[in-house]
Amino acid sequence: MSLDIDSHIRHSTRHIGRSVPRREDRGPLTGRGRYVADIKIAGMLEVVLVRSIEAHARIVSIDTSEALAMDGVQAVFTAADLADVKTFPDYIPYIGPVKQRPLVEDRVRYVGAPYAAVVAVDRYIAEDAAALVAAGTTYEPLPTVADLDQALAPGAPKLYDHWESNCSFDVAPHKPEVDHAFKQADHTFTETYVSQRQTGLPMETRGVVADITDGTLTVWSSTQSPHMVRSTIALMLDMPEPQVRVIHPTIGGGFGTKTHIYPEDIVVPWIARRLGRPARWIEDRMENLVASVHARDQRHTVEVAYDDDGTIRGVRCASMLDMGSGEIFMPGTAPVFVTNACITGGYDFENMEARTIGVVTNKTPAGAYRGFGIPEGAFVMERIIDRVARLTGTDRVDLRRRMLLRPEQKPYVMHGGGRLDSGSHSESFERALEMTAPALERARSRYADDPDVRVGVGYCNYVEPTSPSYHLTTGHWGGGDAATVRVDPDGSVRVAAGLSEIGQGNTTAAAQLAADMLGVSPDDVTVVLGDTERAPYGLGSWGSRGAMMLTGSVLLASERLVDKARAIAAHMLEAAEADVVLTDGAFHVAGSDQPSVSWAEVGTAAWIRYVDLPDGMEPGLETSGYYHPENLQHQLDDTGKINAAASWSNGTHIGVVSVRVSTGEVRIEDYLVVHDCGTVINPALVEGQVHGGVAQGIAGAMYEHFQYDPDTANPRFASFMDYLVPTCAEVPPMELDHFESPAPEQPLGVKGCGEGGTVGPPAVVAGAVSDALSQWGVDLTECPVTPVAVRAAIRAAGTAGAGAGS
């Protein structure tokens, strides 16, 4: 399939590629957005979950009598009450089954695990009652494991008695060619790189409202994937899917945390059904920090084989994911596989042997966070390159140049099977270097007279898998998406898609796409997303898939619609179908000055005036398209490889930092981004994704870190006072540039851009600070790069010297 964008564009003022203003803005700007917490239904009850204060314990008893005696308390439910609810499915065969119940039955495995639900007439009373239930709970504490080492120690306490150990999975492919590389290489070194525990942290916490009327359960959930929530509720509550409607109203960000289907998505609908009254649960922030998934908690043990000239011959990497308790649906296991699949970034490097291990601990379950394993891998690769450059006296930039994929190498198959069909891997790096030169000059001159400040540069060349398969992640769902396009009798267009709008601007983008494909103005297009009753089945917004899935599904549906409309118009024009063209909303005979037929005339004929239809034509003007990308694979092939993403965007991040040696303070002076997500639908939206992604990446590189007490596995964080989210004072200005390398086998060449921004900063900041402090031999191996960490690194390097090769 060759790319033929123009044949699908039927508007002379093309909207694709323009920063069409967002239609999502007005509600939030004027205070008239409608988030889950804004929904109020007459007679609605408030639900508060009671959560474990122990990291690992048996629940001996729960005394609910005092809570039930309170005025305004309607009910207190525990696991026994939900006996008729099915267990969350364990769909993935190769990971340890956790058999998760919506409410914990008898054994809690992390602080924050929900084991009771209090229902009251208002939130204040429900909170009071929940405190009484908590006080009435008797635990029998069990020994805890707070980290990977504790969990894997011989004789370690097990989270799941029916498992052999706390290891959930261990996938260890063997590559003889890597063994060979190690034998041939001049040198080797080993190192351990650590990525710390963080979370997506949308400003809107999670929430669920449920109401059952006339046998239909309606659920408003702050989810990124309404159809998946519907299927899971129907399964677990044993209801027919058509009797479950899931809506996401305005969503206050997701960043992956809202892709999971949580206990509350099941418990609150169950309560509404049981009590016959609407029920609402809104997560508070302190709950959110322990009860919404964490991420990025990985450790990478690497062996690197390299030559005197800096050539990296082979790498063995054991990537180990701390899954927390693992009690989350879908499981949080996939990111570490993505880490290994993407670890070689934009580099031509096949001699990678990557082992993937998942381990459970007594911490909040790990799951998805924007980036989904990619930043962790990029960090490892870039730190390896810098280390080899330093050990061999090779220039860091030249070494990267030597390794980066060149245009003639594409399509290129990565070590794990990822297929880089196109991209600007070398070009982005070169462009970013050009942008860096003046920034570096500025920083050097700014601190020329300050001997306490050192300036450094850090690099990251990454790839971003877009529109991935969900099969390896969920063990169940695939990776396509549907859209329905309809033209009404008045000529107005309605697009409904299974995609979600969680802040990115997908509603605006869908309108742009349909406008160009149908030759109308975006203002004539109504877009419906995030409602299982009004939109066809889709998997929602995650995995940088919105742009490509909307493009593919809207295009398929639009082409079918135009075909039918053209036949109707040809009949009305008394012309041959082949002679009729659609331009700017008018069907006319090519090259003729005969009057044209409008969408309204065609729509009226199709729905109302059947007398204007060709003989035998089925009335109606609504078509659907289910898009499944050509190259997307859902299962490993015979060689253990998989291209689990429909396309791969790419980019380069470079940061210039200053480091105050005496205090360890790091300041990002300039942050340069060159990225390439194929054809751009709306440049402003893409830039917004990059800005926000980079800010989250910087949060991980320098600030955010969930820490646990090693002896008790108790969280050492409870609020924003402990979990440091960057403000505008911490996020530096960013300079952006773009390449557009269209994906050759995707409709319009669109790839996707949601996650790439998060990928670079950890590698960039650690690389830049290490560069700035190279005279002390500092070579950072983990984030966050805090002042404390910088000072510790200076002291340690000063006494031990640089990590030397063998």
Added chain:
Amino acid sequence: MTISEPISEVDVEVTVNGQPQRHRVPARLLLSDYIRDTVGLTGTHLGCEHGYCGACTVIVDGDAVRSCLMLAAQVDGAEVRTVEDLAPAGADSLSPMQQAFHDNHALQCGFCTAGFLMTLESVDPTEWNEPERVVELLSGNLCRCTGYQNIVTAVTEAWSAYDGSGGSDDG
């Protein structure tokens, strides 16, 4: 804490967005919940309920406050303004700052936006329109989507008419 005692109630008379309100509310009712649930203005959002994120910022007697850190009882006799009060009433238009946010893609999910707008509304632009001052002013509001750059740009643009000498008054 003795939570089984009867909850005392208080009378609150307050002007919200120019409209007089009179309610008998629980003494412990937060101002944020009063605005959202009692008065019914849900444009004020709760991002943390511990006074850190700034999403719930409203204006009480001219000052920006975090409504999750005040009790409804404390605004008795006060004038409260919320995000719903910013756009010209009845019109389809936006305030200059709202428009600048829209024009500069300064919001994505929009959950934090009301807090930013109310923080900005509470100050005299002539004292805050230098870029460093804008950053200082906004550093009490968390945004997770935008990376802040477009927000700062929007504010700078909306306040570009202010030259620091109080020359303009249409902000």
